[in-house]
Each structure stands twice: as structure tokens, then as C-alpha cells.
Amino acid sequence: MIRKLRTHEFGQATAEYALVIVAAAGIALVLIAWATQSGSLPRLFDAVIERVIGMVPGG
Template identity: 70%
Template structure:
């Protein structure tokens, strides 16, 4: 029974050391994902504005919602 406590402490110390080492890496990964999502959003917005598809898309959505509301 006396060997369980030191073993538990060793496991806890090793786990917390590992987690502290990975903290900065996780933050950097989140930052890269956010930057990639922002870049994709900028490209999609630029395409939608230049092609004129955005107003037609929203008109279609509004017409569909109104059509569904009238049917109910």
C-alpha cells in the first residue's frame, strides 16, 4: 500500500509537466485554424461580391422562408 502513493505522485507530476509543455502549442494551433478560417471567409466574401450572387442568394432565402410561412 505504501508504494501506491509515490506512484500516484509520480504519475501526477509527469502528467502536469506534459500538459504544461503542450499549452503553447495548442494556442498556436488554434491561432492557425482561426487565421485559415478568416482567409477562407475573405475569399468567399470577395467572390460573392464580385459575382453578384450574394443578393440573389439572400432573395432566394427570404422567398423560401415566406413561402414556408404562407404554407403553414
């Protein structure tokens, strides 16, 4: 059920959203660092581009 936030709860909701965003950004940074160091990211991009080119008629 959705309930209306009381006035004193607005700040708490904002802080919770901020923590979720910070956590998501941290996880994204860790994944990007891992993918960059392992060489997985360039291979992934190459595979995606090759797949897209293969789907284009005459490509």
C-alpha cells in the same frame, strides 16, 4: 484517444488554434469577396427570403 497536455504543450495548442482561426477567416474573406463581386450573394439572399416567405402561411 484524448491525452492530457503537458505544461510545455499548452502554448503549441494555442498556436495551432490561432492558425486554424486565421486560415478560416482568410477563406471566409475570399468567399465573401467572390460572392460580392459575382453577384451571387444578393441572389442567394433573395432566394432564401423568397423561400422563407413561401413557407409562411398567407405569405
